[in-house]
Amino acid sequence: MNSLLEQIKKRRIALKLKQHDMMLRVGISRQQYQRLESKGNPRLDTLELVAKGLKSELLLIPQEKLNAVLAVLADDTISNSGPSTGAPTKPSQTGKEQCNPLADDPWQGLQGENE
Numbered sequence: 145m146n147s148l149l150e151q152i153k154k155r156r157i158a159l160k161l162k163q164h165d166m167m168l169r170v171g172i173s174r175q176q177y178q179r180l181e182s183k184g185n186p187r188l189d190t191l192e193l194v195a196k197g198l199k200s201e202l203l204l205i206p207q208e209k210l211n212a213v214l215a216v217l218a219d220d221t222i223s224n225s226g227p228s229t230g231a232p233t234k235p236s237q238t239g240k241e242q243c244n245p246l247a248d249d250p251w252q253g254l255q256g257e258n259e
Contacts, residue, residue, distance in 0.1 A: 148191075153181045155198045169197035 156166065166177040170193045180186050180194070195202045205213050 149181055149184060152194060152198065155200055156181075159198060161198075166194070166197055170194055 156163070161169075163177050163181070164174045166172065167174050170177070172180075172190070172193070177194075180190070186194070191202055
């Protein structure tokens with residue numbers, strides 16, 4: 145898995161944002177943001193601001209649930225990659241999805257709730 149700072153940079157690029165744009169979205173200078181992406185050790189509140197500016201969420205995922213979450217995210221990426229227009233497509237109901245309880249609720253049990 146990529147480091148958090150690499151993920152932040154990839155997300156910013158995917159949203160077609162420049163480091164300067166983050167100043168307007170997050171309220172930190174371009175230099176501060178540049179430092180964060182390159183070698184930063186940001187505070188938690190700064191990470192939360194950056195995540196919000198990138199239309200993302202910070203989550204702690206228990207290690208024992210990590211593979212399940214990654215599988216759901218990978219499946220979502222595959223099933224929602226539409227035609228060349230980039231429009232998402234509806235996933236088809238296959239036998240695999242019908243017997244997979246995570247298909248209905250991918251976050252089921254992540255916070256120690258009864259499954």
